[in-house]
Amino acid sequence: MKMQKSVLTNALAAALLGIGSTAAFAATATFTSLGNGRSVSGLQNGGPRSLGYAGTFNIQIDAVPPTRQAYCVDINNPIAPGDTVPQAPVDYPGQCCSS
Numbered sequence: 320m321k322m323q324k325s326v327l328t329n330a331l332a333a334a335l336l337g338i339g340s341t342a343a344f345a346a347t348a349t350f351t352s353l354g355n356g357r358s359v360s361g362l363q364n365g366g367p368r369s370l371g372y373a374g375t376f377n378i379q380i381d382a383v384p385p386t387r388q389a390y391c392v393d394i395n396n397p398i399a400p401g402d403t404v405p406q407a408p409v410d411y412p413g414q415c416c417s418s
Contacts, residue, residue, distance in 0.1 A: 348378045349403045354388050 356374010360367065375388045391398065398404070 346380050346406045347382075347403050348380055348389065348406075349382055350398055350400050351377045351379055351386055352400055353377070 353372065354375035354377050356372055356376075359370040359373045361370065362368065371394075375390050377386045378389045379386055
């Protein structure tokens with residue numbers, strides 16, 4: 320089972336690296352517009368409260384068409400159309416240098 324997981328992880332990593340990235344394999348995502356979704360509101364302690372937006376938004380990778388749909392689960396940091404976010408470093412747990 321451990322070997323199968325390692326093979327699957329390596330195959331997935333190789334596939335992701337091969338998908339339209341630059342020579343350094345780094346990418347940026349630019350938020351271009353809202354996608355399908357709606358505003359979220361409700362009551363908190365009996366009073367109305369707007370909680371923002373829930374849904375997808377449109378992005379471009381490395382400012383190259385086509386526009387793609389994405390979603391984000393970070394509720395602590397605001398983002399607006401035109402904002403660009405660099406690729407976060409990737410840490411693949413469970414991969415080690417064993418022979």
